[in-house]
Amino acid sequence: MKDKQNVFKEENLNAFMGLTKPHWIEARETLQKLLDKSNPTIQNDKDLRERAFVKQSEAQMHVPADIGDYTDFYSSIHHATNVGIMFRGKDNALLDNWKYLPVGYHGRSSSIVISGTPITRPLGQTLPVEGAAPHFGPCRLMDFELEMAAFVGGPPTKLGERVTAQEAGDRIFGFVLMNDWSARDIQKWEYIPLGPFTAKNLGTTISPWIVTIEALRPFVTDNFPQEPEPFPYLKHDDKFNFDIKLEVDITPEKTPVATTVCRSNYRYMYWTVKQQLAQQTVTGCNLRPGDLLGSGTISGETSDSFGSMLELAWKGTKPIRLLNGEERKFIQDGDTVTLRGYCENEGVKIGFGKCEGKLLPAVPLE
Amino acid sequence: MKDKQNVFKEENLNAFMGLTKPHWIEARETLQKLLDKSNPTIQNDKDLRERAFVKQSEAQMHVPADIGDYTDFYSSIHHATNVGIMFRGKDNALLDNWKYLPVGYHGRSSSIVISGTPITRPLGQTLPVEGAAPHFGPCRLMDFELEMAAFVGGPPTKLGERVTAQEAGDRIFGFVLMNDWSARDIQKWEYIPLGPFTAKNLGTTISPWIVTIEALRPFVTDNFPQEPEPFPYLKHDDKFNFDIKLEVDITPEKTPVATTVCRSNYRYMYWTVKQQLAQQTVTGCNLRPGDLLGSGTISGETSDSFGSMLELAWKGTKPIRLLNGEERKFIQDGDTVTLRGYCENEGVKIGFGKCEGKLLPAVPLE
Numbered sequence: 001m002k003d004k005q006n007v008f009k010e011e012n013l014n015a016f017m018g019l020t021k022p023h024w025i026e027a028r029e030t031l032q033k034l035l036d037k038s039n040p041t042i043q044n045d046k047d048l049r050e051r052a053f054v055k056q057s058e059a060q061m062h063v064p065a066d067i068g069d070y071t072d073f074y075s076s077i078h079h080a081t082n083v084g085i086m087f088r089g090k091d092n093a094l095l096d097n098w099k100y101l102p103v104g105y106h107g108r109s110s111s112i113v114i115s116g117t118p119i120t121r122p123l124g125q126t127l128p129v130e131g132a133a134p135h136f137g138p139c140r141l142m143d144f145e146l147e148m149a150a151f152v153g154g155p156p157t158k159l160g161e162r163v164t165a166q167e168a169g170d171r172i173f174g175f176v177l178m179n180d181w182s183a184r185d186i187q188k189w190e191y192i193p194l195g196p197f198t199a200k201n202l203g204t205t206i207s208p209w210i211v212t213i214e215a216l217r218p219f220v221t222d223n224f225p226q227e228p229e230p231f232p233y234l235k236h237d238d239k240f241n242f243d244i245k246l247e248v249d250i251t252p253e254k255t256p257v258a259t260t261v262c263r264s265n266y267r268y269m270y271w272t273v274k275q276q277l278a279q280q281t282v283t284g285c286n287l288r289p290g291d292l293l294g295s296g297t298i299s300g301e302t303s304d305s306f307g308s309m310l311e312l313a314w315k316g317t318k319p320i321r322l323l324n325g326e327e328r329k330f331i332q333d334g335d336t337v338t339l340r341g342y343c344e345n346e347g348v349k350i351g352f353g354k355c356e357g358k359l360l361p362a363v364p365l366e
Numbered sequence: 367m368k369d370k371q372n373v374f375k376e377e378n379l380n381a382f383m384g385l386t387k388p389h390w391i392e393a394r395e396t397l398q399k400l401l402d403k404s405n406p407t408i409q410n411d412k413d414l415r416e417r418a419f420v421k422q423s424e425a426q427m428h429v430p431a432d433i434g435d436y437t438d439f440y441s442s443i444h445h446a447t448n449v450g451i452m453f454r455g456k457d458n459a460l461l462d463n464w465k466y467l468p469v470g471y472h473g474r475s476s477s478i479v480i481s482g483t484p485i486t487r488p489l490g491q492t493l494p495v496e497g498a499a500p501h502f503g504p505c506r507l508m509d510f511e512l513e514m515a516a517f518v519g520g521p522p523t524k525l526g527e528r529v530t531a532q533e534a535g536d537r538i539f540g541f542v543l544m545n546d547w548s549a550r551d552i553q554k555w556e557y558i559p560l561g562p563f564t565a566k567n568l569g570t571t572i573s574p575w576i577v578t579i580e581a582l583r584p585f586v587t588d589n590f591p592q593e594p595e596p597f598p599y600l601k602h603d604d605k606f607n608f609d610i611k612l613e614v615d616i617t618p619e620k621t622p623v624a625t626t627v628c629r630s631n632y633r634y635m636y637w638t639v640k641q642q643l644a645q646q647t648v649t650g651c652n653l654r655p656g657d658l659l660g661s662g663t664i665s666g667e668t669s670d671s672f673g674s675m676l677e678l679a680w681k682g683t684k685p686i687r688l689l690n691g692e693e694r695k696f697i698q699d700g701d702t703v704t705l706r707g708y709c710e711n712e713g714v715k716i717g718f719g720k721c722e723g724k725l726l727p728a729v730p731l732e
Contacts, residue, residue: 069476074560095558100500101491105560106472106567110435110652111525120526122649125467125597134466136597139649159477159569160486160729183649192461194440194471195561201472201651203525231491231502233731283488283505283549285567286476363526365599 013065013210017153018289021170024153028214061208063114064176065151065290070112071280072147072180072200072294073104075271077224079299082311099228102271102279107180107294108201115177115355119203121333121362124186134189138362141184141316142331145297146248146307146339148266149178150273151210152291160284165236168274171287174212175266177246177339177355178294179205184310184330206292207339207355215350219243219343224270233278240272244352246298246341248307253334253358255324261312264298264305266341333361379431379576383519384655387536390519394580427574429480430542431517431656436478437646438513438546438566438660439470441637443590445665448677465594468637468645473546473660474567481543481721485569487699487728490552500555504728507550507682508697511663512614512673512705514632515544516639517576518657526650531602534640537653540578541632543612543705543721544660545571550676550696572658573705573721581716585609585709590636599644606638610718612664612707614673619700619724621690627678630664630671632707699727 004023007015016027034042042048074080077094080103084093097103113119121142125134153173157163163171180200187199221243229235244266249258271279276293297307306312309330313320319327331337337359341352370389373381382393400408408414440446443460446469450459463469479485487508491500519539523529529537546566553565587609595601610632615624637645642659663673672678675696679686685693697703703725707718 069474071563096493097491097500097555097558101556103556103560103563105563106474108435108472108651109475110654110657111650113525117525120650123528123599124649125463127462133594134463136599159479159483160726162489162731164731186649189463190467190469191559191561192463193557193561194469195557195559197437197469197471198645198649198651201646202649228499233489233502279564280567283490283552283564283568284477284486285474285564288476291476360526365528365530 014290017065017151017173018155020154024173024212025214028212061114061116063112063206064208064210067109067112067290067292068288070107070109070292070294071104072107072296073102073271073276074296075102075269075276076296076298076307077270078268078301079297079307079311082299082306086315101234102276104276104279105195107204111201112204112206112292115205115207115357117203117205117357118360119181119205119357120360122183122186122202123362123365124183124198125189126185127189139183139186142359143182143184143309144248144331144337145180145182146246146262146264147178147180147295147297148175148244148341149206149292149294150175152277152287152293153289156289157281157287159286161281161286162233162284163277163281163287164233165274165278168236168277169238169240171277172213172273174210175216176210177207177341177352179337179339179355179357180294180297181205181357203357205355205357207353209353211350211352216242216343218345218348221267223272226270230275233282234275236272236274240274241267241269242343243267244341244343246339249338250322250328251336251338252322252324252326252332257324258338259322261320262305262307264300264307266298268298268300269295331359333359335359380656383431383517383539384521386520390539390578391580394578427480427482429478429572430574430576433475433478433656433658434654436473436475436658436660437470438473438662439468439637439642440662441468441635441642442662442664442673443636444634444667445663445673445677448665448672452681467600468642470642470645471561473570477567478570478572478658481571481573481723483569483571483723484726485547485571485723486726488549488552488568489728489731490549490564491555492551493555505549505552508725509548509550509675510614510697510703511546511548512612512628512630513544513546513661513663514541514610514707515572515658515660516541518643518653518659519655522655523647523653525652527647527652528599528650529643529647529653530599531640531644534602534643535604535606537643538579538639540576541582542576543573543707543718545703545705545721545723546660546663547571547723569723571721571723573719575719577716577718582608582709584711584714587633589638592636596641599648600641602638602640606640607633607635608709609633610707610709612705615704616688616694616697617702617704618688618690618692618698623690624704625688627686628671628673630666630673632664634664634666635661697725699725701725
């Protein structure tokens with residue numbers, strides 16, 4: 001792709017993402033060759049070495065793409081079931097549509113920030129007492145959501161064009177970690193009937209390094225069994241699920257000891273990202289390279305693998321004990337929340353880096 | 367603003383919108399002076415005249431800004447009440463939160479298209495029989511939604527920054543007409559619990575010319591009376607409602623006679639656009655110039671002023687008779703839907719142009 005070198009001079013990855021999968025693979029293989037210890041090209045060229053590498057300690061990370069549109073899905077069956085049990089009881093936990101389509105909603109692009117950006121506890125309306133008047137003030141139930149998000153690649157599609165799950169593989173560029181910060185009490189009051197709004201646009205943190213699908217290939221695992229069988233547009237033959245270990249730490253401000261409160265795994269996803277992309281476009285919605293598809297909170301089967309404080313502390317009824325002796329039902333001011341992700345097998349390890357943010361106290365209205 | 371002239375050389379209006387209200391007013395006054403019949407500057411300069419004007423018949427219209435984020439509100443009380451009566455009965459028509467905050471949700475930016483762009487009837491999942499399995503196929507309840515949308519202006523805000531309703535006036539650049547095409551049957555099946563998704567991202571049509579707030583000043587009218595009194599962040603002292611007459615025509619393909627099926631008015635809005643902007647940012651969501659805020663469907667009090675087929679034909683129970691003798695419950699293939707808007711008083715008339723789209727038949731899955 002000699003005529004496409006300009007994509008690497010851009011401020012973000014959109015132009016590179018907007019090429020095709022063979023281009024992405026070529027770029028990856030070229031880098032692998034150049035970085036191989038038997039290859040002298042960079043190693044023996046001091047000048048090139050200095051131009052090619054930036055010290056991690058001197059690098060300022062940025063959101064890697066201009067995100068045109070961001071969608072958040074709700075595709076972990078354990079998470080959806082947990083939330084359903086809490087709010088509707090065990091018999092009605094999963095809503096009727098959940099196993100027929102990947103439920104999702106459009107999110108806010110502007111408030112997606114890079115790991116390290118502080119998040120401010122929001123003010124908003126809540127309904128502390130059912131049937132009474134709502135209250136305005138700081139959110140009291142601030143939560144994280146352990147998610148991963150996929151960047152969409154490939155040339156833009158046209159309005160009216162569909163991408164089926166079978167075709168979607170060439171359009172998933174790669175993954176980052178994502179913390180979909182959530183103001184639970186604000187969400188509960190505002191979300192009927194049009195969905196979450198201001199409870200989610202106070203900040204969404206992603207990790208800076210995109211791990212491409214090619215890099216994840218060695219960690220492909222079985223898709224989650226689906227019953228009923230999906231409609232044809234949602235079906236694909238190949239495995240497109242990944243064994244990605246995920247962890248969440250909470251580090252309080254005063255006694256800064258990190259406690260790992262959650263150990264989950266991307267493989268708990270019921271719907272694959274191919275199916276999510278097919279759902280995104282089924283009515284003809286057009287894609288642009290750099291679009292972001294959030295997985296939804298990724299919870300495993302066991303209570304230590306739940307991907308949010310709402311579930312971990314079960315709506316505040318089972319507080320989590322931190323290593324410094326404190327308890328948490330939700331996130332407190334000064335807490336740093338750190339998501340980590342990695343793949344590991346037979347000695348190969350790939351890391352996603354971290355996705356981190358500190359919660360700052362609310363700023364009152366003047 | 368001699369040092370800001372570069373904003374007019376951009377491909378879209380974002381840079382101009384990103385300046386401040388005094389800049390917008392200066393640009394408007396300069397144009398008004400230059401176009402005044404007593405001003406010879408352009409009139410007497412053939413070369414300048416040729417450079418300054420483009421024939422309407424030769425102009426290709428475009429979406430006027432790069433829309434970073436698009437939010438759609440639900441702020442007409444008559445619309446929300448009508449929909450509520452249809453789906454929940456008269457006693458529970460308005461949900462508890464509706465009069466406390468401007469309910470809204472994030473929409474899809476990529477699928478916002480300019481007037482004249484055809485819209486394809488989407489395929490999707492629907493639930494024709496309650497309790498049975500869903501069905502996949504063409505949408506059967508295709509609808510328009512008569513809306514207006516405001517472009518956000520001013521410099522970008524920071525994450526964590528709020529704009530109260532009182533401060534929001536300097537951040538509303540101007541209005542366009544908007545048809546929020548809606549696949550009602552798809553929406554009904556998919557929207558619980560996270561809101562409308564693919565039922566709305568199949569295409570959203572806007573008119574190309576933005577009418578600025580300054581131009582609308584002579585048509586300011588009383589705000590809609592609000593009870594209960596809004597929270598302080600949602601309060602503003604001034605009138606910020608506008609008398610904008612709105613009409614919707616349906617023109618069938620075979621006997622192309624236009625029937626005006628709806629005559630409504632922007633002044634029916636319960637929540638002002640200042641209040642919508644305050645709600646958008648209350649939890650700290652950052653704004654970028656070019657963001658778009660949809661009003662939600664604007665319905666008046668009488669049945670001929672309802673802003674959607676869902677309401678006009680009352681869920682299909684009262685079909686609308688067109689001038690060519692046909693009936694409509696929803697939009698049919700080949701129908702062109704045209705929104706028009708204008709302000710008029712004491713001889714002054716300001717038009718919004720038109721917001722038009724033709725519905726093309728569904729394209730089956732291959």
